[in-house]
Amino acid sequence: MAQLSDDCFAFGGPLMSVEDAVAIIAARVTAVQELETVDLKNADGRVLAAAIAAPQPLPPFTNSAVDGYAVRSSDLSGDREQAFTVGGRIQAGAAAQAPVKAGEAIRIFTGAPMPEGADTVFMQEDVRLDEAGRVVLPPGLKAGANVRPAGEDIAAGALALQAGQRLRPQHIALAAAFGLTQIEVRRRIRVGVCSTGNEVVSPGRPRAAAQLFDSNRFMLMAMLRRLGCEVGDLGILADDRAALASALKNGAGGHDLILTSGGVSTGEEDHVKAAVESVGRLVLWRMAIKPGRPVAMGIIDGTPLIGLPGNPVASFVTFVHVVRPTVLALAGALQETPAPLPVRAAFAYRKKTGRREYVRVSLRKAADGALEAEKFPREGAGLLSSLVETDGLVELGEDITQVEPGARVGFLGYASLMS
Incomplete structure (x- = not known):
């Protein structure tokens, strides 16, 4: 389990800004240490455990960027058309059979390796063939045109992927381009989610006239799964201080984070604060944010707890600005702050x-x-x-x-x- 000391969130005083809240989280939450090796096809959304340096250059060989004709730039006049004998043909995936000769052009296709000596490619739509079968090249093309040098994308040994990177399809494509089949990642963090209050009931259960179907729990679980978490559904905890405290303590033992919804304000029936204080430590974190000011941060046996407001929009907004950075920190992921x-x-x-x-x-x-x-x-x-x-x-x-x-x-x- 990811562990926190009992005093790491001991901050009181005036309303806390969003930036201060995120800074405290990033500085004090310790990431999970357990690692896993996963197949590349299952790596999407996982957090990279260690940086990856390029084991080879990309591209690994110099190749043509277009379909056309490869020549030596030293053979070009620069100010007039020239006719070159076509001395060979190289398809993508095939190796050049011989170096290009002086005054010779090699028919080449996109991705095919450049023949030895050639350093420039004319696009096929810019040339024509004469009656003798020679290719006529226009003037004005610069040396090196339409060629992708080895290592143009990434040089061998260069940093390719950072530790803490949340892997997305483009990162997986890069790892595949290096020939990797497996990748080491941090294990997924485990988050237990519950709603509190006698006024909510799970969908599918009988609903009394004064009750609402619980929506927050399902919204929060869906948002956590989008962040790559393993989510435990702790259900709905009734407004009973002792039972609530017992359930939260039990949940803390099997999760890296406990997330609650409702019961964190100062009303007589808001029991989360007292329940957590009876089995751990809680500092009510009043954030200078609307909607969502009542947010609770606590620790039970070293496991962090975040109590979100019961109103769904407030719960959504505070999840984005408090829970999301906490999850990223626990997962060992680089913090990603969306830019407005x-x-x-x-x-x-x-x-x-x-x-x-x-x-x-x-x-x-x-x-x-x-x-x-x-x-x-x-x-x-x-x-x-x-x-x-x-x-x-x-x-x-x-x-x-x-x-x-x-x-x-x-x-x-x-x-x-x-x-």
Whole structure:
């Protein structure tokens, strides 16, 4: 299990900024140490355990970038057409049989190795054949044109993939290009997820008139799986302090992180804080963020616990900004902070200074071709439709107090926040 000391999150005082929260996580969470070797075809989404240096240059040999004719640049006049005898033919995957001779051109195809002595390729659409079967080459082509030198992409021994890289299809393609069939990765982190409260019931169960079907747990489990986690479903924990404490302690023993939803505010029936304090240590982490200020950070037997708000939009936003960087740190992955896309606001908005706010918006293309962000028409951190019917969030920093139509704002698409 990934372990934390009991005082590593002991921070109180005023509301904490998003940046400070992420910095504390990155500095104090220890990554899982267990490693696994996986086949390359199963490596997508895994975290690379150690850096990979290029075992060979890419490309491994000098080759033609086009279909055409390979020649020696020293044979070219530079200011007039020239006719060359076609001295051979090299297909991709075949080796050159002999060096190119003076005044000779070799018919060559994309990816085929350059014959010894040749350093320039004329594209087939730029040449013509005369009545004698010679290839007529136009003037003006620079030496080295249309040739891919060995190591042009990556030199042998150069850093190709960094330790901590979350492997995506392009990284797997690079490893395959080196001839690798297996790759060493960190094991997946194990996250236990539960919802709390007597007011929620699992889908498929009978629902009382005053109850809601639990949506947060399923949203959070889906988001965790997108981050490559092994997810344990701890179900719904009732509003009973002793039972809640026992369930969280049991869950901590088999997971690297416990994630709860609901019960982290200061109401009489919000029992997560007291339950965790009875079996571990908890510091209520009040973040300067809207939606989602009540976020709890705790430790039970060395296992971190994050308690998210019960409202689904607040739970979503705080997952993105607190849970996601925690998961990456536990997994030993490089931190990936999505960069906001500058767009034009098509709405007016006012906010308090000193806190970061995230506004749910849809993107549209204006008449002048610019991208505009249109605010969801209703407020409320409990509106699941506001996540379904929008494209992402506009991020408004702590110093911003109002937005007017036409202002430039930063847009974060949901795809970038959940990958």
